[in-house]
Amino acid sequence: MKTRILFCFIVFALAPGLKKAGAYSINVTKPLSSNANLANLTISSGTLTPAFAAGTQSYTDTVSNATASVTVTPTTADVNATVTVNGAAVTSGTASSSIALAVGFNQIKTVVTAQNGTVKTYFITVTRLLSSNADLSSLTISSGTLAPTFGSATVSYTASVTNATTSVKVTPTTSDATAKIKVNGTQIASGNPSQSIALSTGANTISVVVTAQDGTVKTYTVTVTRALSSNANLSGLTISSGTLTPAFATGTTSYTDTVTNATTSVTVTPTTSDVNATVTVNGTTVTSGSPSAAITLPLGPTLIKTIVTAQDGTVKSYFITVTRPKSSNANLSNLAISSGTLTPVFASGTLSYTASVTYATISIHVTPTVSDATATVTVNGTGVASGTASAAISLNTGANTITTVVTAQDGTMQTYTMVITRVSSVANLSNLVISSGTLTPAFATATTTYTASVTNATTSITVTPTTSDGAATVTVNGTLVTSGTPSGALPLAVGANTIKTVGIAQDGTQKSYFVTVTRAASSNANLSNLTISAGTLTPSFATATTSYTASVTNATTSIKVTPTTSDATATVTVNSTTVASGTASSSQALATGANTISVVVTAQDGTMQTYTIVVTRALSSNANLANFTISSGTLTPAFATATQSYTAIVTNATTSITVTPTTSDATATVTVNGTTVTSGSASGPLALIVGVNTITTKVTAQDGITVKTYTLSVTRSGSASNYTWTGSGANPNWSNNANWSPSSGHPLLGDTVTIGTTANLPTVDVSSACSSLTISGTTTITLAATLNVSNAVNLNAPLTVSGAAGNFTTNSLAVNSGGTLTNSRIFTVSSGNISLAASTNINNLAAGTFNATGTPVISLLTSSTITNAGTFNISAATVNMGNSTFINNASGGTFTVNGGSTIDFATNSATSAYILCRHFRLRLYC
Secondary structure, rough: EEEEEEEOOOOOOOOOOOOEEEEEEEEEEOOOOOOOOEEEEEEEEOOOOOOOOOOOEEEEEEEEOOOEOOEEEEEEEOOEEEEEOOOOEEEOOOOOOOOEHHHHOEEEEEEOOHHHOEEEEEEEEOOOOOOOOOOOEEEOOOOOOOOOOOOOOOOOEEEEEEEOEEEEEEEEOOOOOOOOEOOEEEOOOOOOOOEEHHHHHHOEEEEEEEOOOOOOOOEEEEEEEEEOOOOOOOOEEOOOOOOOEOOOOOOOOOEEEOOOOOOOOEEEEEOOOOEEEEEEEEOOEEEOOOOOOOEEEOOOOEEEEEEOOOOOHHHHHEEEEEEEEEOOOEEEEEEEOOOOOEOOOOOOOOHHHHHHHHOOOOOOOOEEEEOOOEEEEEEOOEEEHHHHHOOOOOOOOEEEEEEEEEEOOOOOEEEEEEEEEEEEOOOOOOEEEEEOOEEEOOOOOOOOEEEEEEEOOOOOOOEEEEEOOOOEEEEOOOEEOOOOOOOEEEEEEEEEEEEEEEEEOOOOOEEEEEEEEEEEOOOOEEEEEEEEOOOEEEOOOOOOOEEEEEEEEOOOOOOOOEEOOOOOEEEEEEEOOOEEOOOOOOOOOOEEEEEEEEEEOOOOOEEEOOOOEEEEEEOOOOOEEEEEEEEOOOOOOOOOOOOEEEEEEEEOOEOOOEEEEEOOOOOOEEEEEEEEEEEOOOOOEEOOOEEEEEEEEEOOOOOOOOOOEEEEEEEOOOOEEEEEEEOOOOOOOOHHHEEEEEEEEEEEOOEEEEEOOOOOEEEEOOEEOOOOEEEEOOEEEEEEEOOOEEEEEHHHHHHEEEEEEEEEEEEEEEEEEOEEEEOEEEEEOHHHHHHHOOEEEEOOOOEEEEEEEEOEEEOOOOOOOEEEOOOEEOOOOOEEEOOOOOOEEEEOOEEEEEOOOOEEOOOOOOOEEEEEEEEHHHOOOO
């Protein structure tokens, strides 16, 4: 601190040479204090260890868990010193604000700053002890009442509940929030109910263990006594056979049941309402829900007694009276005969059977076996012991009926019937007739082999066999036929067909007769239909007409013929190539003019017939070009067959041009400016004047009638000129000479163009070109066609490129001071460099596409910007970003850098370059 003191001296003239009295200023500097000591340091709880001393900077203190905060009172040794506690300023000698204490270690930092800035730090480490509180503040139970009433210090309790209470929940609440609780070993949150605790009858001990924060443990015990059950009811009672009447109900104790005679025993399944109850059936203990042992049922009523004893000794009895009636079973378990086989195989429920025996069998025995031993049985009215054979029963030739009658214990009767047939062995035929042709030799019973002949038209035949024995059966080619009636139609193939007729005697004896029927081959060489894939047959097809004509267009270069034969056995060829009937032939090539197609049909027997079709193919009317190229310049638009008018621009040095037309149809002819040219070959040189030159290409189709003309306007540039836009014309079109100075023409390839500030700004109405373009005033160029600047575009003022069609192409682009570029069309820098002067910008709008191709160098000088909301493509380029430059890819924009491009950022500590890519749409391919 500096103190300025003014001293005033009065000087007397005591001696020669002394000066006169005057006033002087003297600056006196007093040094600042460097004392950063504390004179005292106290804490609101606990005791500092060691005791405070100014030179001791580290202390400890221990407080109880109940101490949640402390204050610190620092007193500085120097009144000019300042002090902070944990970063907060404190007045020397006064307490700090409360400092919260976590459980465990807490460091308090006191910083003293002397007058001259010297700093000294004191540390107090305060240890807050863990809680030892393991008390509960509350304990409740979901059923019953705790005895005694809950108190934190009481740890043992009892409670009583009814037998219906099968579980309880315990809700303990800790006195200290940091303590943990387990109920029967399962941890729960303080104040929340435990899980349900199952109660057995009698005493159930529930332990509640509280663990304090420091590990202190305290256990509370609740003994819950659940009363014994007095429930002696059944919840279910079933019987293994029959149905209880009435239906079971817990309160109903008497039931009846009727079973069949076949039921000789039953079981009873009682289910207790209470799992603790016990149950007996006819005095024998049974597990609830399980069947009793089998209870024997004599004929008549049987009483079954079920007794339930509750857990507390209460008893309840249930009664079932089961009635078993006499047997009504009049079934046989088996039925056998001494000869032959029963059909069907015996089954108790089947009452009717048949069997066949040989003629030699004159009698038979029947052995019936009853299903129920109490039943009796007779055969043809005579009693027979079950399981033993009857007396012999005589058999007549033919059918013999035998009845077996079974009488059940209760008088029920059932009759089984058998028809036994004693059979014949005669398998002869008495006659054999065919529906077409004549048997050779004439039929005789003893003759078994015959022949017959039929025409090709006979495609099937029937056979009528007649058996000598009415009991015999007969088959024709394996199919059963009624004796004396015709068989089904038997198909005949061309040639020999053998028909086998078998007589089958009643005893199975067989005799075979054979007829060989020979069907003649077909001579049908007709077609039933004839169609072609293009054109129409004249006259319309008819089987008997063999000559036809048809006409097709020139576009039809081939045709298919589909012949269908009247007879499936005939074969057919089309121009000597075999074709399946009803399917198309291979494609038959058609020359222009008449083409003869022969269809030859060969019948099964070799008969042949030829059908002839003369197809006339018309001459071509195709007068299109498939391609059109020129030796200099570029066609606009690109060639398309349907487009007949084109333009092209060539340099002044191009004095002639050739064109190469290629016809779509090889038969068409072509002329260029009246001179015939071979399709696909170049014309002779066509001289070009400066300005517009019209070249006419005429294509004549093969038919000599159809002609199509393609027109090319070639503009040959004059010698290089300098044009300045004036906008003086009636319209703002680029091709309007009145808009330019000089007004004798408009810019062409090789010319230089300057556009300044004018009222009417240019519209590129036709494809145009120039050598260079300089913008010296704010300008908008509207594109309705393509503008090609072969060298450089120099922007000394803002340029906007817009429009509905056409592209803007230049070799290089320079955005100079004062210039900007705003683009909403397709703007392409083809191979040269792009430079942005300081504080200039390129703004590519959402509708715009900006292409930088052909290894350019893109230079952004200080504070220049490229902003893209559309599509911005950089290919094989080097981008040099100067200080404070910015490439901003706006929302929705796609900024693509690929093809081995590099981006170099300026390295300057004061400025920087940025690339901002929103929505991660920037793609860098390096």
